[in-house]
Amino acid sequence: MAKLLALFVLGHALASVSSVSITEIQGTAFKSPLAGELVHNVTGTVASNGFYLVGPKSDDVRASNGLFIFTSSAPRVTVGDAVSLSGRVTEFRQAANPNYLFLTELTSPSNIVTLSSNNTITPVILGRDRSPPTRHFSALDVGPDGFLSVPNNSSLIEATNATLRPDRFGLDFWESLEGQLVTIPRPTATGFQNNFGDFWTYGSWPVTGRNSRGGLSLTFGPDGIPDGNPEVIDIGSPLDGTKNPQVAIGVQLSDITGVVTYQFGFYYVLPLTAPTVISRPSSAVNPTRLVSNRSPADACTITFGDYNVENLSPGSAHLPTIARHIVDYLRTPDLLFLQEIQDDSGPTDDGTVSANLTLSTLANAIQSFSGVKYSFTLVNPVDGQDGGQPGGNIRTAYMFRPEVLTLARSPAVGGPLDKVEVGGSRGRPSLNFNPGRIDPTHEIWNATRKPLVAHFETRHGQALFAVNIHLSSKGGSSSTQGDARPPVNSPIENRTGQINSIAGFVGDVIQRDSSANIIVAGDFNEFIQARSAYKPITRYLTDIDEAANIPQEERYSYIFDQNSQQLDHAMISSAIRRRRVEFEHVHLNTWAPTLAERISDHDPSVGRIRLC
Ligand SMILES: *[C@@H]1O[C@H](CO)[C@@H](O)[C@H](O)[C@H]1NC(C)=O
Ligand SMILES: *[C@@H]1O[C@H](CO)[C@@H](O)[C@H](O)[C@H]1NC(C)=O
Ligand SMILES: *[C@@H]1O[C@H](CO)[C@@H](O)[C@H](O)[C@H]1NC(C)=O
Numbered sequence: 001m002a003k004l005l006a007l008f009v010l011g012h013a014l015a016s017v018s019s020v021s022i023t024e025i026q027g028t029a030f031k032s033p034l035a036g037e038l039v040h041n042v043t044g045t046v047a048s049n050g051f052y053l054v055g056p057k058s059d060d061v062r063a064s065n066g067l068f069i070f071t072s073s074a075p076r077v078t079v080g081d082a083v084s085l086s087g088r089v090t091e092f093r094q095a096a097n098p099n100y101l102f103l104t105e106l107t108s109p110s111n112i113v114t115l116s117s118n119n120t121i122t123p124v125i126l127g128r129d130r131s132p133p134t135r136h137f138s139a140l141d142v143g144p145d146g147f148l149s150v151p152n153n154s155s156l157i158e159a160t161n162a163t164l165r166p167d168r169f170g171l172d173f174w175e176s177l178e179g180q181l182v183t184i185p186r187p188t189a190t191g192f193q194n195n196f197g198d199f200w201t202y203g204s205w206p207v208t209g210r211n212s213r214g215g216l217s218l219t220f221g222p223d224g225i226p227d228g229n230p231e232v233i234d235i236g237s238p239l240d241g242t243k244n245p246q247v248a249i250g251v252q253l254s255d256i257t258g259v260v261t262y263q264f265g266f267y268y269v270l271p272l273t274a275p276t277v278i279s280r281p282s283s284a285v286n287p288t289r290l291v292s293n294r295s296p297a298d299a300c301t302i303t304f305g306d307y308n309v310e311n312l313s314p315g316s317a318h319l320p321t322i323a324r325h326i327v328d329y330l331r332t333p334d335l336l337f338l339q340e341i342q343d344d345s346g347p348t349d350d351g352t353v354s355a356n357l358t359l360s361t362l363a364n365a366i367q368s369f370s371g372v373k374y375s376f377t378l379v380n381p382v383d384g385q386d387g388g389q390p391g392g393n394i395r396t397a398y399m400f401r402p403e404v405l406t407l408a409r410s411p412a413v414g415g416p417l418d419k420v421e422v423g424g425s426r427g428r429p430s431l432n433f434n435p436g437r438i439d440p441t442h443e444i445w446n447a448t449r450k451p452l453v454a455h456f457e458t459r460h461g462q463a464l465f466a467v468n469i470h471l472s473s474k475g476g477s478s479s480t481q482g483d484a485r486p487p488v489n490s491p492i493e494n495r496t497g498q499i500n501s502i503a504g505f506v507g508d509v510i511q512r513d514s515s516a517n518i519i520v521a522g523d524f525n526e527f528i529q530a531r532s533a534y535k536p537i538t539r540y541l542t543d544i545d546e547a548a549n550i551p552q553e554e555r556y557s558y559i560f561d562q563n564s565q566q567l568d569h570a571m572i573s574s575a576i577r578r579r580r581v582e583f584e585h586v587h588l589n590t591w592a593p594t595l596a597e598r599i600s601d602h603d604p605s606v607g608r609i610r611l612c
């Protein structure tokens with residue numbers, strides 16, 4: 001340390017620094033102590049033609065002994081060359097994106113002298129020499145909900161420039177290996193590759209939240225704080241120009257040796273060459289066990305499904321497969337909560353708002369595959385006012401089996417701007433509009449889907465109040481590995497307000513009838529671990545995954561970045577919770593063999609509940 005400081009002072013005095021090691025350039029914090037300095041006689045061995053240099057190790061694991069040398073033309077060095085060179089230490093932020101972290105690199109290299117050739121570099125074997133922490137990304141993710149806490153973006157990594165704590169925090173761990181050559185033994189992919197062939201993986205090292213498919217789920221850690229799985233690392237394009245294979249959750253690959261870098265808002269390992277696939281999990285998905293072919297099971301029990309069908313219109317190529325999913329895997333439950341039903345002209349922006357054709361095309365396909373005839377009910381939105389794909393007018397809708405459920409009588413069917421209100425006598429709540437929308441003109445519902453309430457009755461007279469929702473999406477959120485801490489969770493203040501608005505309606509029903517059967521289900525676009533957002537509703541309702549004792553790791557309906565995660569939830573009133581509750585996630589899409597074969601970005605789910 002004394003030597004480092006001395007060099008630093010000398011560097012300022014002379015405006016250039018002689019004979020520094022790579023570990024001195026990297027330092028022990030996020031930013032280099034020598035940023036901006038000209039440095040000479042930097043020695044190391046070329047790890048890849050890019051090029052990355054690996055120098056002698058220091059005893060301090062926080063200081064990486066790898067470094068990226070930025071060259072504007074192909075360097076005349078070969079892997080295995082030991083070289084000495086000069087250059088300027090630079091903190092580089094890609095694409096001028098202010099939320100990306102800086103990469104320490106050496107620019108304008110000169111005086112490149114090859115000292116010897118054919119040297120070998122021993123990579124750091126992750127899982128043996130060093131293992132990533134498994135719970136938290138950053139010490140700056142303060143708050144009871146960890147990286148999902150509000151306020152978000154209360155500090156910035158680069159401005160704080162903290163000394164690294166690689167034993168505790170994921171970003172610090174990967175930063176401490178920046179530019180290093182590492183080996184990921186026996187990698188498992190945690191999801192599909194992206195359009196560039198990048199994918200997330202963990203190797204043979206301790207992990208948390210592992211689900212039965214081999215992905216890592218967003219869970220709560222033993223400290224009660226959300227665990228975002230910082231032990232998963234992004235794999236980028238191989239440095240030798242080969243192409244990564246197509247992967248999916250649970251696909252096992254040959255060992256990856258590559259260099260650690262930071263790009264596009266994430267830490268990456270860039271493989272020296274593409275790995276090969278060793279095994280793929282079976283693509284078979286079991287149909288739900290909760291729905292029998294003869295519905296209803298008994299006078300008190302009903303089954304329901306929930307499915308975000310991703311921009312479904314009458315002409316959608318995926319419509320027949322969605323119908324197949326409902327028939328073969330959800331087994332035509334009594335009630336379906338559907339999200340992303342588009343209007344009859346799909347994304348054509350021609351003023352159409354009706355979805356009669358979309359829903360009847362789906363109902364007809366289901367009937368042709370199964371003989372089961374569904375009715376449907378919904379409230380059309382005002383054209384262009386509910387967000388989503390332009391022209392598509394996505395909305396939520398119910399399909400229901402009329403031999404099991406009917407819509408309770410009410411004075412009227414709601415229009416798009418009509419506010420549903422709870423009336424009726426004590427113990428027998430009723431609605432002014434059925435179906436109807438919750439507070440549709442309130443600004444919290446501006447430019448998003450309004451919740452669709454329906455009051456159903458079984459043939460035996462049991463009432464069920466259903467709320468089908470699709471809250472504002474997470475678009476505009478920042479990277480889990482970006483500068484802003486906690487990461488920006490956009491627009492969590494809106495989703496919190498929207499949940500509060502729904503809770504207001506639920507509270508009105510419960511006030512009339514404390515033993516009302518209520519389900520709020522759909523695409524919340526929010527993890528249950530973001531507890532602050534759910535606070536308004538958890539005083540009335542319980543997450544059905546919790547009520548049905550689904551293991552934490554198996555609670556997912558979506559995969560994004562490193563995590564298997566749950567955006568789709570069903571929340572039930574205490575009357576339902578008190579009776580037997582069963583629930584299943586049906587992983588038709590997260591388990592698709594390839595990205596191209598995925599039908600929707602969300603998995604559906606199925607529940608079986610008792611209304612009496
Ligand atoms: C680099 O090292 C060589 C030999 O050790 C020395 O002669 C030279 O002065 C050094 N160059 C600089 C710029 O420090
Ligand atoms: C970052 O922290 C390191 C180590 O404490 C220090 O040497 C360096 O000057 C800091 N850089 C900035 C820009 O604050
Ligand atoms: C490096 O090794 C290769 C083959 O292993 C050999 O052809 C080459 O001559 C060696 N180069 C040097 C400089 O030793």
Ligand SMILES: *[C@@H]1O[C@H](CO)[C@@H](O)[C@H](O)[C@H]1NC(C)=O
Nearest residue numbers: 150151152153488489492493
């Ligand atoms: C989240 O961060 C964004 C960007 O800094 C800010 O506009 C927003 O108010 C923050 N929201 C919360 C709830 O902290």
Ligand SMILES: *[C@@H]1O[C@H](CO)[C@@H](O)[C@H](O)[C@H]1NC(C)=O
Nearest residue numbers: 098099153154477478484488
């Ligand atoms: C976080 O807040 C800072 C201001 O403190 C702002 O400059 C930055 O753009 C915000 N980051 C994001 C991702 O919104």
Ligand SMILES: *[C@@H]1O[C@H](CO)[C@@H](O)[C@H](O)[C@H]1NC(C)=O
Nearest residue numbers: 344353354355356357360380
């Ligand atoms: C949709 O169908 C319903 C009943 O089948 C009918 O009352 C309504 O007029 C139709 N709406 C449009 C816009 O075609």
Ligand SMILES: *[C@@H]1O[C@H](CO)[C@@H](O)[C@H](O)[C@H]1NC(C)=O
Nearest residue numbers: 443444446447472491494497
């Ligand atoms: C968030 O809600 C406010 C009003 O409460 C609204 O003006 C704004 O457009 C909403 N933002 C998003 C991204 O939905």
Ligand SMILES: *[C@@H]1O[C@H](CO)[C@@H](O)[C@H](O)[C@H]1NC(C)=O
Nearest residue numbers: 387442443444445446447448
């Ligand atoms: C509604 O949302 C739109 C689009 O996000 C925005 O331009 C507008 O200002 C918002 N209006 C209100 C009243 O919040």
